[in-house]
Amino acid sequence: MKRFLMLAALSCATGAYASYALAGDSMSTMSMAMNPPPSSKTGSDAALTRAEVVDVDAATGMVTLKHGELANIGMPAMTMAYRTKDTMLAKRVHAGEKVRVRVENIKGTPTIVAMVKAAS
Ligand SMILES: [Cu+2]
Structure with missing residues (x-):
């Protein structure tokens, strides 16, 4: 699922x-x-939110995002580090890039489940 x-x-x-x-x-x-x-x-339900990549730790899969409101998990716009569901997501992006992300609460932890580079 x-x-x-x-x-x-x-x-x-x-x-x-x-x-x-x-x-x-x-x-x-x-x-x-x-x-x-x-x-x-x-x-x-799978709407994506605009964000900018601030920092990436490819080894641990942690990505720091400056993101807009994440309505599905009740989080306002902020800059914070998130774990990724799959470290491959972290390896595709770099600091400074604009992306669109889907963050979901997995076992109580906000987790990036989808992340794509924004067109502009
Ligand atoms: Cu946050």
Whole structure:
């Protein structure tokens, strides 16, 4: 289940927002004609938040982010260090880069579950 959520977040980051919106429209007129895509339910839950990478510790997978509000875990905008669910996430980014992140509470610890470089 956690793995599915991470995949859904990543797919949103790569342009699935548009298809999600289209699916929502078509469901109202063709409710029985097609099955909703499996990602439709988690699309809005997996929203990404803008952040800037302040520091990266690739060895431990800790990433310090200056981030906007993380509404899903009730955290206001701030700069703080987060662990990553997979250290590969930390290895892809560098200090100073703009990113979009998904942070979730995993066993009570705010954890980066998805992180993609922002276009600008
Ligand atoms: Cu914080």
